[in-house]
Amino acid sequence: MILHSHLDTNEQGHLTIGGMDTVELAREFGTPAYVMDESVVRANFRTYLTAARTHFGENALPAFASKALCFTEIYRIAAEEGLGIDCVSGGELYTAKRAGFPAERIYFHGNNKTDADLRQALDMGVGTIVVDNTDELKALDAIAQELGRVQRILLRITPGIDPHTHRAISTGNVDSKFGNAIVTGGAMTITKMALSLPGVHLAGFHCHVGSQIFEISPFRDAADIMVRYLADVKRETGFVTEELNLGGGLGVRYTEHDAHVDYAKSIADIATVVREKVRAADIKMPRVILEPGRSLVAAAGITLYTVGSVKEIPGFKNYISVDGGMPDNPRYALYQSEYTALIANRAAEPADYRATVAGRCCESGDLIGEDMPIQHAQRGDILAVLSTGAYNYSMASNYNRLPRPPVVMIKEGAARVVVRRESFEDLVRNDL
Numbered sequence: 001m002i003l004h005s006h007l008d009t010n011e012q013g014h015l016t017i018g019g020m021d022t023v024e025l026a027r028e029f030g031t032p033a034y035v036m037d038e039s040v041v042r043a044n045f046r047t048y049l050t051a052a053r054t055h056f057g058e059n060a061l062p063a064f065a066s067k068a069l070c071f072t073e074i075y076r077i078a079a080e081e082g083l084g085i086d087c088v089s090g091g092e093l094y095t096a097k098r099a100g101f102p103a104e105r106i107y108f109h110g111n112n113k114t115d116a117d118l119r120q121a122l123d124m125g126v127g128t129i130v131v132d133n134t135d136e137l138k139a140l141d142a143i144a145q146e147l148g149r150v151q152r153i154l155l156r157i158t159p160g161i162d163p164h165t166h167r168a169i170s171t172g173n174v175d176s177k178f179g180n181a182i183v184t185g186g187a188m189t190i191t192k193m194a195l196s197l198p199g200v201h202l203a204g205f206h207c208h209v210g211s212q213i214f215e216i217s218p219f220r221d222a223a224d225i226m227v228r229y230l231a232d233v234k235r236e237t238g239f240v241t242e243e244l245n246l247g248g249g250l251g252v253r254y255t256e257h258d259a260h261v262d263y264a265k266s267i268a269d270i271a272t273v274v275r276e277k278v279r280a281a282d283i284k285m286p287r288v289i290l291e292p293g294r295s296l297v298a299a300a301g302i303t304l305y306t307v308g309s310v311k312e313i314p315g316f317k318n319y320i321s322v323d324g325g326m327p328d329n330p331r332y333a334l335y336q337s338e339y340t341a342l343i344a345n346r347a348a349e350p351a352d353y354r355a356t357v358a359g360r361c362c363e364s365g366d367l368i369g370e371d372m373p374i375q376h377a378q379r380g381d382i383l384a385v386l387s388t389g390a391y392n393y394s395m396a397s398n399y400n401r402l403p404r405p406p407v408v409m410i411k412e413g414a415a416r417v418v419v420r421r422e423s424f425e426d427l428v429r430n431d432l
């Protein structure tokens with residue numbers, strides 16, 4: 001096992017994913033390429049669904065935060081597995097519709113939905129719109145009334161949690177661009193407004209505290225604050241919350257330094273806290289929605305590149321340059337995210353070399369990682385970066401006019417392309 005249980009080496013010393021040789025996959029599909037193990041994705045979907053139902057009750061639902069990974073086939077898989085989805089744009093909604101995803105299980109998010117977005121969501125029959133602010137609430141109410149509809153909504157609440165310090169800081173994150181803070185009174189104002197508008201049906205509340213969280217305490221704090229808010233709302237308005245959406249954010253293993261997260265246990269722990277707080281506040285247990293993105297798909301994916309050069313600058317550093325980079329994985333450039341990289345055709349050898357893995361773009365910051373432990377490399381080797389299933393393909397760009405890589409899904413020893421590699425023709429398609 002290398003980092004995750006579906007990654008290993010074979011007799012040739014090559015990296016394998018789901019038992020398939022990555023060097024062969026690179027030969028067959030070319031590089032750069034995203035490769036995803038579908039059985040890992042499905043297993044994660046099932047873990048969340050089973051744990052949510054077991055611990056929160058049969059009506060609980062995990063909604064896949066599809067900004068982490070968006071293409072038609074992933075929505076088909078989420079639909080088959082019985083999950084909901086969270087969409088954040090007209091493009092994601094359009095893709096979900098194309099996949100035949102059941103609209104009633106869609107949660108539509110975003111801090112600045114346009115009128116066109118709202119109309120599209122209503123046209124599609126999106127089950128729930130998570131309203132971010134009072135301007136949006138008024139616009140939605142007007143559009144819904146015009147169409148003779150009553151749209152089910154949740155309100156996005158900012159509980160005021162700083163997930164990095166793992167402490168409830170009552171003012172922390174109040175300055176977020178998302179949602180309505182409890183401490184400023186903004187949450188209660190929008191709640192009362194929602195209850196007064198005929199074009200919307202308020203079902204409950206949503207919060208999302210952050211991402212890549214390894215501890216339970218931020219979720220515990222969020223649950224505590226949100227449940228107390230539900231009790232306040234009931235006291236002040238009489239409104240009984242039907243649904244509480246606790247967002248996503250559980251962490252994923254990018255390197256050996258990251259812990260293994262037991263998602264089922266984390267969900268059980270969060271459920272224990274929610275039940276405890278609901279009991280203490282003497283309110284009705286709401287239906288609970290979870291909204292994981294990263295933890296459902298990140299570990300399932302890897303990216304395969306071909307090494308183009310190895311440059312040693314004596315006394316400074318070594319560079320390994322690959323045929324992709326920030327256009328297919330902008331996360332290091334954006335927030336210095338750590339990754340594990342290895343030479344796939346020498347994966348069984350010790351990682352006793354150190355190199356900065358660089359992309360091919362005309363930017364010094366175009367890096368996959370700095371001073372990474374890795375095997376010795378040479379031009380023509382296949383370099384694999386692990387845990388790239390989330391926020392890689394979905395964040396990819398065409399910078400330097402590089403075509404986006406394909407997404408190859410593997411399942412039970414067979415590989416299929418679920419997103420084609422872009423061609424140069426694709427790049428100029430909209431040029432006039």
Ligand SMILES: *Cc1c(COP(=O)(O)O)cnc(C)c1O
Pocket residue numbers: 065067068086109208210211212247248249250291292293294295
């Ligand atoms: C990004 C996001 C998620 C998913 O977060 P992960 O860290 O990928 O689990 C869930 N809900 C909302 C509203 C988000 O913005």
